[in-house]
Amino acid sequence: xxxxxxxxxxxxxxxxxxxxxxxxxxxxxxxxxxxxxxxxxxxxxxxxxxxxxxxxxxxxxxxxxxxxxxxxxxxxxxxxxxxxxxxxxxxxxxxxxxxxxxxxxxxxxxxxxxxxxxxxxxxxxxxxxxxxxxxxxxxxxxxxxxxxxxxxxxxxxxxxxxxxxxxxxxxxxxxxxxxxxxxxxxxxxxxxxxxxxxxxxxxxxxxxxxxxxxxxxxxxxxxxxxxxxxxxxxxxxxxxxxxxxxxxxxxxxxxxxxxxxxxxxxxxxxxxxxxxxxxxxxxxxxxxxxxxxxxxxxxxxxxxxxxxxxxxxxxxxxxxxxxxxxxxx
Amino acid sequence: xxxxxxxxxxxxxxxxxxxxxxxxxxxxxxxxxxxxxxxxxxxxxxxxxxxxxxxxxxxxxxxxxxxxxxxxxxxxxxxxxxxxxxxxxxxxxxxxxxxxxxxxxxxxxxxxxxxxxxxxxxxxxxxxxxxxxxxxxxxxxxxxxxxxxxxxxxxxxxxxxxxxxxxxxxxxxxxxxxxxxxxxxxxxxxxxxxxxxxxxxxxxxxxxxxxxxxxxxxxxxxxxxxxxxxxxxxxxxxxxxxxxxxxxxxxxx
Numbered sequence: 151x152x153x154x155x156x157x158x159x160x161x162x163x164x165x166x167x168x169x170x171x172x173x174x175x176x177x178x179x180x181x182x183x184x185x186x187x188x189x190x191x192x193x194x195x196x197x198x199x200x201x202x203x204x205x206x207x208x209x210x211x212x213x214x215x216x217x218x219x220x221x222x223x224x225x226x227x228x229x230x231x232x233x234x235x236x237x238x239x240x241x242x243x244x245x246x247x248x249x250x251x252x253x254x255x256x257x258x259x260x261x262x263x264x265x266x267x268x269x270x271x272x273x274x275x276x277x278x279x280x281x282x283x284x285x286x287x288x289x290x291x292x293x294x295x296x297x298x299x300x301x302x303x304x305x306x307x308x309x310x311x312x313x314x315x316x317x318x319x320x321x322x323x324x325x326x327x328x329x330x331x332x333x334x335x336x337x338x339x340x341x342x343x344x345x346x347x348x349x350x351x352x353x354x355x356x357x358x359x360x361x362x363x364x365x366x367x368x369x370x371x372x373x374x375x376x377x378x379x380x381x382x383x384x385x386x387x388x389x390x391x392x393x394x395x396x397x398x399x400x401x402x403x404x405x406x407x408x409x410x411x412x413x414x415x416x417x418x419x420x421x422x423x424x425x426x427x428x429x430x431x432x433x434x435x436x437x438x439x440x441x442x443x444x445x446x447x448x449x450x451x452x453x454x455x456x457x458x459x460x461x462x463x464x465x466x467x468x469x470x471x472x473x474x475x476x477x478x479x
Numbered sequence: 480x481x482x483x484x485x486x487x488x489x490x491x492x493x494x495x496x497x498x499x500x501x502x503x504x505x506x507x508x509x510x511x512x513x514x515x516x517x518x519x520x521x522x523x524x525x526x527x528x529x530x531x532x533x534x535x536x537x538x539x540x541x542x543x544x545x546x547x548x549x550x551x552x553x554x555x556x557x558x559x560x561x562x563x564x565x566x567x568x569x570x571x572x573x574x575x576x577x578x579x580x581x582x583x584x585x586x587x588x589x590x591x592x593x594x595x596x597x598x599x600x601x602x603x604x605x606x607x608x609x610x611x612x613x614x615x616x617x618x619x620x621x622x623x624x625x626x627x628x629x630x631x632x633x634x635x636x637x638x639x640x641x642x643x644x645x646x647x648x649x650x651x652x653x654x655x656x657x658x659x660x661x662x663x664x665x666x667x668x669x670x671x672x673x674x675x676x677x678x679x680x681x682x683x684x685x686x687x688x689x690x691x692x693x694x695x696x697x698x699x700x701x702x703x704x705x706x707x708x709x710x711x712x713x714x715x716x717x718x719x720x721x722x723x724x725x726x727x728x729x730x731x732x
């Protein structure tokens with residue numbers, strides 16, 4: 151998911167009897183699968199949770215441009231360069247779209263972005279990993295966008311209308327990126343030389359576990375999930391989604407002719423699912439705390455872009471005011 | 480000289496300029512002053528690299544020596560590159576980037592409009608599609624020249640500082656060599672003097688609205704992208720752009 155570990159601020163979920171009339175009417179609406187819209191009453195904790203989740207999601211789109219931007223100047227063919235540029239452009243568009251959805255909740259874009267730059271707001275842990283060879287562009291498309299899609303497909307049914315509609319639009323484009331990413335890897339494996347095949351396996355080895363971490367902590371360590379599920383912001387648990395991702399991804403990995411960097415991965419006929427090894431949760435929490443390999447660079451780059459661009463935005467505002475005054479006169 | 484040689488040279492000039500300008504825009508990824516600008520810069524860059532591919536594909540067909548568009552883009556050294564000196568200049572601050580983009584767009588559009596009437600159907604087809612894209616590029620970049628020129632004191636000062644950094648390279652936009660002259664005579668390319676006049680009118684009109692002075696026309700000195708005599712910036716740009724195909728010459732990507 152692009153938004154991990156979203157605090158709900160709720161310690162214990164109220165039952166219907168404990169709720170005020172307003173809260174009960176709200177919960178009944180949620181239970182009846184009626185979408186919540188911007189002007190509807192909603193519990194403050196629901197509003198705040200959504201602002202945190204949607205802003206995290208938007209920040210992830212923007213920070214997510216950086217690991218790809220690292221290779222856009224070095225893409226190895228005109229076709230690949232064009233694909234990557236189109237993808238990055240889509241991501242900027244997704245960010246804009248999500249910030250708009252977030253603003254329907256009364257949040258301010260600039261304030262939320264300032265939180266990102268001060269390290270207060272999170273974004274997906276995956277973008278704190280470096281992109282070290284060209285195959286990473288394929289693996290990011292296939293694994294990272296693949297994991298995002300598994301989450302976002304479910305979020306199309308999330309209870310907040312503007313967020314749900316954003317997901318419908320974004321999912322269409324993401325699926326396209328994922329197929330392109332996979333095709334990059336497939337080309338390198340089928341038509342490539344040994345060096346290229348090694349790049350693909352190396353990219354998978356580095357990005358496999360971080361991709362699994364995109365689904366957030368395991369259910370037993372997800373204290374915020376219960377409330378998010380009761381509000382139907384989340385529709386399925388972290389572990390369910392992670393399992394779905396693994397089950398659908400392993401056959402694709404086999405088709406590539408690559409291996410999974412998990413010695414414990416094994417098909418379990420009884421469960422009808424793949425069993426897999428333990429995620430390095432220590433690494434996950436360190437990355438979320440800001441101690442991942444690229445956290446500092448990512449946030450610094452974004453902060454610097456906005457700080458260095460202040461004079462440009464100020465000029466645009468000043469010019470607009472001049473034009474407005476001229477027209478008014 | 481055989482007509483094809485002139486044409487190939489010309490296609491390389493068009494394609495290389497679009498590609499190098501696109502490459503410079505790629506370098507902005509993640510660093511733009513606003514999210515909307517991230518989107519716009521990548522959008523413009525995408526258009527230009529797409530156009531570059533079209534021109535280089537045609538050039539490769541005419542060359543007919545086994546090289547394809549990728550080979551032309553990723554295996555030629557700087558002495559064989561034919562892009563305008565203007566587009567290889569570093570991005571600088573946003574004032575430099577906007578100014579470069581505008582001066583290029585203001586030239587690019589009348590060139591493409593002329594080419595869309597070319598006696599060469601292939602050229603006319605590619606140019607007709609590109610005209611739509613570059614019309615948008617010019618609208619955007621001229622609006623930004625106006626915003627920054629007639630914005631705040633700081634943005635105005637930055638535009639004034641950017642001007643001498645890029646202006647001298649516009650000498651290439653307002654002249655034609657013998658090869659281009661011959662193509663024009665064959666009705667393949669537009670008249671360079673007309674393109675120059677349109678360019679000058681657009682520049683002077685936009686600069687006036689932006690409260691910027693129009694500098695005197697620069698004069699030719701030594702550098703000449705048409706003969707592959709570039710500034711020192713191109714070699715480094717190509718080293719980065721071409722690294723993978725150079726390192727793995729037998730690879731399919």
